Amino acid sequence: MKGSIFIVSAPSGAGKTTLCRRLTEVVPRIVHSISYTTRQARKGEVDGKDYFFVDEDRFMRMVGAGEFLEWAEVHGNLYGTSRVKLFEMIQGGIDVILDIDTQGAAQIRQKGIDATFIFIMPPSLETLKERLMSRKTDSEQVILLRLKKAREEIDDYRLYDYVIVNERLEVALNELGAVILSGRLHISRIDHEWVKKTFGLDASGSRF
Ligand code: 5GP
Numbered sequence: 001m002k003g004s005i006f007i008v009s010a011p012s013g014a015g016k017t018t019l020c021r022r023l024t025e026v027v028p029r030i031v032h033s034i035s036y037t038t039r040q041a042r043k044g045e046v047d048g049k050d051y052f053f054v055d056e057d058r059f060m061r062m063v064g065a066g067e068f069l070e071w072a073e074v075h076g077n078l079y080g081t082s083r084v085k086l087f088e089m090i091q092g093g094i095d096v097i098l099d100i101d102t103q104g105a106a107q108i109r110q111k112g113i114d115a116t117f118i119f120i121m122p123p124s125l126e127t128l129k130e131r132l133m134s135r136k137t138d139s140e141q142v143i144l145l146r147l148k149k150a151r152e153e154i155d156d157y158r159l160y161d162y163v164i165v166n167e168r169l170e171v172a173l174n175e176l177g178a179v180i181l182s183g184r185l186h187i188s189r190i191d192h193e194w195v196k197k198t199f200g201l202d203a204s205g206s207r208f
Contacts, residue, residue: 001093001189001191002090002091002093003089003090003091003092003093003094003095003096004090004095004096004114004115004116004183004184004189005086005090005095005096005098005108005113005114005115005116006030006095006096006097006098006115006116006118006179006180006183007098007100007105007108007115007116007117007118007160008020008097008098008099008100008118008119008120008176009099009100009101009102009104009105009117009118009119009120009153009156009160010119010120010121010122010153010166011121011122011128011146011149011150011151011153011154012075012132012146012149012150013122013128013129013131013132013135013146013150014120014121014122014128014131014150014166015120015122015131015166015169015172016099016120016166017099018169019120019166019169019172019173019176020032020097020099022169022173023097023173023176023177023180024097026173026177027177027180027181029094029095030094030095030096030097030180031089031094031095031096031097032096032097032099033081033082033085033086033089033096033097033098033099034048034049034050034051034052034085035051035052035079035080035081035082035099035100036051036052036054036059036062036068036078036079036080036081036082037051037052037053037054037059037077037078037079037080038053038054038055038056038059038077038078038079039051039053039075039077039079040053041053042137043137056078059071059078059080062080062082063080066083067080067082067083067084068080068081068082068083069081069082069083069086069107069108069111069113070100070103070104070105070107070108070111071104071107072100072101072103072104072107074101074103074149075142075145075146075149079100079101079104080104081098081100081104086098095180095184098115101153102153102156102159105117105156105159105160106156106159109159116161116162116179116180116183117159117160117161117162118160118161118162118163118164118176118179119156119157119159119160119162119163119164120163120164120165120166120172120176121154121157121163121164121165121166122150122165122166123165123166123167125147125150125151127167128147128150129143129147132146132147162179164176164179
């Protein structure tokens with residue numbers, strides 16, 4: 001059985017990174033896709049774990065070679081998802097979370113790729129601002145830019161299949177887990193051959 005793709009988008013400061021990180025602790029058999037980016041590594045970030053940090057030349061060569069399933073410019077930096085790496089995992093039966101922005105999510109939708117689209121919203125713009133300020137990783141100018149971009153991104157929520165409002169981390173985490181687990185149990189992912197073999201049924205026996 002192939003793995004599934006879960007696209008998770010949120011404006012920065014909505015708590016998406018923490019949520020996605022915690023998710024892999026509560027939901028088994030799911031991994032994070034590691035994006036390529038031209039952004040500088042933040043303190044504590046590790047190359048090959050948080051991102052593959054590359055320069056713009058290398059990134060644009062990868063774009064030219066068609067290596068990205070999607071890519072976008074976010075806050076002045078380039079980010080992209082490697083096509084080969086993602087499909088290797090899916091073919092290997094592993095579920096993958098793509099933590100990407102709304103432009104990237106829209107590209108994946110347009111390509112008709114089978115994926116579940118989940119949008120994480122902050123409870124308010126004030127909360128978002130407070131969270132961004134408390135991170136102390138960005139300058140005030142960057143925070144203002146991120147707030148402006150946040151409103152634009154929230155406007156794209158209709159593109160998604162599920163919306164989770166992250167007011168309390170534990171609640172949002174349960175909700176995200178529920179979306180992913182219900183996706184796994186969907187009839188489209190059932191191994192009909194297994195049902196046939198296990199219960200001795202043949203396809204002609206269906207009443208529907
Ligand atoms: P940050 O720099 O804070 O880690 O991420 C900034 C934004 O870039 C986030 O909204 C994140 O979801 C997005 N992002 C990270 N990786 C990718 C990617 O591969 N493609 C796209 N389109 N966006 C990404």
